Amino acid sequence: MNVLIDKFDVFAGGFWLTLQICILAAIGALILGAVVAVLRISPVPPLRGLGTSYVNVFRNMPLTVVMFFAAFGLPALGSNADFLRIPVIDSLFARLGTDLPYFRFALIALVLYTAAFVCEALRSGVNAVPAGQAEAARSLGLTFGQNLRHVVLPQSWQASVVPLGSVIIAMIKNSALAGFFGVVGDLSAAADQLTGAEGYAFIPVAIGISIGYLIMTVPLGALLDRIEKRQAVAR
Amino acid sequence: MRMKRVAAVAAVAALALGLTACGDDDGGEGTGAGSKSFTAGSTMEKLNKAQKIKVGTKFDQPGFGQKGLSGKPEGFDVEIAKIIVKELGIPEDKIEYVETPSKVREDVIVNGTVDFVAATYTINDKRKERIAFAGPYYEAGQNILVKKDDTTITGPDSFKDGTKKVCSVTGSTPAETIKTYVKDVGTQLVLFDTYDKCRDALKGGQVDAVTTDNVILLGYIAKDEASFKLAGTNFTKEPYGIGVKKEDADFRSFINDALDKAVGDGSWKKAWDDTAGKFGAELGSAPTINRY
Numbered sequence: 230m231n232v233l234i235d236k237f238d239v240f241a242g243g244f245w246l247t248l249q250i251c252i253l254a255a256i257g258a259l260i261l262g263a264v265v266a267v268l269r270i271s272p273v274p275p276l277r278g279l280g281t282s283y284v285n286v287f288r289n290m291p292l293t294v295v296m297f298f299a300a301f302g303l304p305a306l307g308s309n310a311d312f313l314r315i316p317v318i319d320s321l322f323a324r325l326g327t328d329l330p331y332f333r334f335a336l337i338a339l340v341l342y343t344a345a346f347v348c349e350a351l352r353s354g355v356n357a358v359p360a361g362q363a364e365a366a367r368s369l370g371l372t373f374g375q376n377l378r379h380v381v382l383p384q385s386w387q388a389s390v391v392p393l394g395s396v397i398i399a400m401i402k403n404s405a406l407a408g409f410f411g412v413v414g415d416l417s418a419a420a421d422q423l424t425g426a427e428g429y430a431f432i433p434v435a436i437g438i439s440i441g442y443l444i445m446t447v448p449l450g451a452l453l454d455r456i457e458k459r460q461a462v463a464r
Numbered sequence: 465m466r467m468k469r470v471a472a473v474a475a476v477a478a479l480a481l482g483l484t485a486c487g488d489d490d491g492g493e494g495t496g497a498g499s500k501s502f503t504a505g506s507t508m509e510k511l512n513k514a515q516k517i518k519v520g521t522k523f524d525q526p527g528f529g530q531k532g533l534s535g536k537p538e539g540f541d542v543e544i545a546k547i548i549v550k551e552l553g554i555p556e557d558k559i560e561y562v563e564t565p566s567k568v569r570e571d572v573i574v575n576g577t578v579d580f581v582a583a584t585y586t587i588n589d590k591r592k593e594r595i596a597f598a599g600p601y602y603e604a605g606q607n608i609l610v611k612k613d614d615t616t617i618t619g620p621d622s623f624k625d626g627t628k629k630v631c632s633v634t635g636s637t638p639a640e641t642i643k644t645y646v647k648d649v650g651t652q653l654v655l656f657d658t659y660d661k662c663r664d665a666l667k668g669g670q671v672d673a674v675t676t677d678n679v680i681l682l683g684y685i686a687k688d689e690a691s692f693k694l695a696g697t698n699f700t701k702e703p704y705g706i707g708v709k710k711e712d713a714d715f716r717s718f719i720n721d722a723l724d725k726a727v728g729d730g731s732w733k734k735a736w737d738d739t740a741g742k743f744g745a746e747l748g749s750a751p752t753i754n755r756y
Contacts, residue, residue: 301661304668327651329629330670411654411665418634418655425567425635428591430574 232429233437243419244441249322250335250415251401251445257340258400259393262347269348270355272373280348287345292338292403299338300331300410310334331411339404346396354389355381387460394453398446405442416441500553507715511579512553519545520564520572520581520707524658526683527740528584537561541582541704543735544601544723548580548706551722565657567635570594573707580719581707584677586637587754596712597705598719600751601732604677605698606638609684611666612693617673619696620645623652631655631662631671638676641700659684667691677702679745686743703751720753 233240268280287295303310310333319326325333358381366380408418416438423434502509511517521541522529528539536542542561549559564572564583572578573595584604587597608630610617622628626647631654632639639655646652654671656662662674663684674681678698685692706723708715726732727750736747 301664304665304670309670324650329651329654331654409657411656411661411670413653413655414650421567421634421655421657422639424571425565426637426640428570428594430594431568431571 230433230436232423232433236423236427236429236437239419239423240416240437240441242414243416243438244444246324246412246415247401247404247407247417247441248445249324250332250339250404250407250412253322253325254336254339254343254400254404255397257336258343258347258396261340261344263351265344265348266351266355267377269352270377284345284348287342288349290342292342292406295342296335296338296406296410299334299341303334303337304330310337313337329411331413332407335404335407335410335412338410339400339407342403343396343400346399347393350392350396351385351389353392354385354387357388358384390456390460391453394449394456398449401445401449402442500551503714506718507579507712508552508718515554516558516560517549517552517554518560518562518578519549520562520569520578520583521545522565522583523561523563524660525584525680526687527679527743527745529582531561531563538739540602540736540739541584543739544706544726544732545580545582547726547731547735548582548719548722551718551725565635566633569707573709576709579708580715583707584680585705585707586677586702587705588637591707592710594710595707596710596716597707597754598716599705599723599753600703601706601723601726602704602736603748603751604679604702604704606641606675606700606702607678607681607698608695609663609666609674609676609681609692610672610695612691614672614693614695617695620675620699622695623647623673626652628652628673629654629671630673630675631665632675633657633659633662636676637702638700642675663692679740679743682743682745683740703754717755720755724753 265280265283268276269284271277271280309328309330311330313333313336314326325336362384363376363381366376371379404415405417408415408421412418420434420438423429424431500512502512521537522539523531523537525539525541529537529541530539531537545559546556549556562572562578564578564581566583569581569583569585570591573581580598585597587600591597608617608620616622617628620642623630623642623646629652630642630646632642634655634657639653643649643653654662654665656665659674659676659680662671665671666674673695674684678694681692681694685694706719708719723732726735732750733747741747
C-alpha cells in the first residue's frame with residue numbers, strides 16, 4: 230500500500246486534473262442542458278423537435294462512442310476545437326490553451342453527453358410545477374419567456390436540484406474515460422501509468438484513484454441529501 | 465516448412481499418445497511426455513504433464529505479436545514462445561494465447577494467469593522486484609517516428625524547448641523515458657492505449673512525433689513509407705525478456721537454455737526473418753543471456 234505515499238504527487242496531480250475537467254464540463258453541461266430544456270418545453274414545434282432529437286441522440290449513445298467521435302472524428306474533420314480556447318479561462322485552466330487538443334475534445338464529449346441528462350432533469354422539475362401555475366401566468370398575459378422566468382423556473386429548481394446532482398455525480402465518474410482518449414495525467418491515466426510502466430500492483434493503485442473520485446462525489450452527495458431534507462421542510 | 469511443422473506436431477502427438485519416453489535421466493524422478501523428462505515437481509514437469517500452456521503476448525504489435533484475421537497472434541515474440549513451448553514437449557496447437565497489454569504484464573505473472581509472458585517486455589529493475597526475466601532474446605532501442613517531410617525533429621533533445629508534441633502508449637517504458645526529455649508533460653505528451661492511435665494523431669497533425677521501440681516504428685514505416693520516417697538513431701537500449709514468476713529460478717534457467725539453443729541452431733534467426741525482420745529491422749548479434 231505504500232504506493233499511496235510514494236506516489237502521492239501522481240495521485241494529487243491526477244485529482245487536480247480530473248477536478249478541472251469536471252468543473253468545466255459541469256458548467257458547460259448545465260448551460261447547454263438548460264438551453265435544450267427550454268427548447269423542449271417551448272411552444273414552437275420545430276424547436277421542440279430539435280430539443281427532443283438532441284436528447285434522443287446523446288442520451289442513447291454510449292459515452293465511449295461520443296468520446297471517439299470527439300477525439301478522432303474532429304481531427305479527421307480538421308478541427309482542433311480551438312474555439313474553446315476562451316481568453317482568460319484558458320489561463321486559469323492551463324490545459325484549455327495548449328496546442329494539445331485532447332483536453333478540449335474530452336470536454337466537448339462530456340458536455341454534449343451530459344447536457345442531454347441535464348435537460349431531462351430540468352424538465353422533470355418543470356413537470357413538477359402544477360400546470361395551473363403556468364396557465365394562471367398565461368391568463369395574466371405573460372409571454373412564454375416571462376412565464377418561464379418569473380413563474381415556472383423559480384419553482385422547478387427545487388424539484389430539479391437532486392436529479393441534477395445525480396447527473397453531475399455521474400459525469401464526474403464518466404470523466405474517467407478522458408484518460409483513455411489522449412488526456413495525460415488525470416486519475417484514470419495516472420492509474421494506467423503506475424500499474425503499467427512503474428509496475429505497481431493493481432489493487433493499491435485502484436484504491437488510491439477510487440479515493441480520489443470519492444473525495445469529489447461523496448461531499449456532493451451529502452450536500453444533495455441536505456438540500457432534499459430542506460425541501461421536505463419547505464413543503 | 466509447413467510440411468515439416470505438421471510432421472513435427474504429428475510426431476510429438478504420437479509420442480504423447482503413449483510411446484514411452486526415453487529422455488536422459490538426470491538423477492531426479494523425471495517423467496514426461498514427448499521424449500522429454502524433467503525434474504519431479506518442477507514447473508516444466510507440471511506443464512509437460514498437463515500438455516497445455518498459457519502464454520501472454522501482445523495482440524497489437526506488428527512484427528512481434530499481432531492478432532490478425534487468422535485468430536492467432538503472429539510475430540517474433542510468438543515464435544520465441546513456440547520455441548520455448550517446443551522444448552517443453554508440448555505441441556504448438558496446445559498453446560493458449562492471452563492478450564497482455566503493457567499494464568497487466570506483472571499482474572498476470574504474479575497471479576499465475578499465464579505461465580510466461582513474451583510481449584516486447586523490456587527488462588528493468590523496477591519490474592524485477594515483482595517478477596523475473598529470462599533472456600534477453602532481442603535488444604531493441606527507443607526511437608522517434610516523424611512525418612516524412614519533417615526536418616525539425618532530430619532526436620529526443622528536440623522536445624526540450626517545449627514546442628514539439630509527442631505521442632506514446634500508457635504504461636510503457638518509452639513513455640516514461642520521453643518524460644525526462646519534454647519540458648512540460650501536460651502540454652507536450654499524449655498517451656493512448658495503442659500505437660495505432662498515436663500514428664493517426666501524427667497523421668492528423670495533433671502531434672509532431674511518435675516514440676517507442678524502433679522495431680514497432682519500423683512496422684509502421686513498412687506499411688506507409690510515403691508518410692513516415694525515423695528521426696535520428698536509437699537513444700536507449702531495450703532488452704526484451706521473457707517474464708516468469710520471481711521465485712521460479714528453475715523455469716527461468718530452462719528458458720535461458722532454450723533461448724541459447726535456439727540462437728545456436730538458427731531457429732532464433734529464422735523466427736526473426738519470418739516476422740519483424742521483414743520490416744528491414746536489423747537483428748544484430750544475439751544478446752548475451754543474463755543469468756542472475
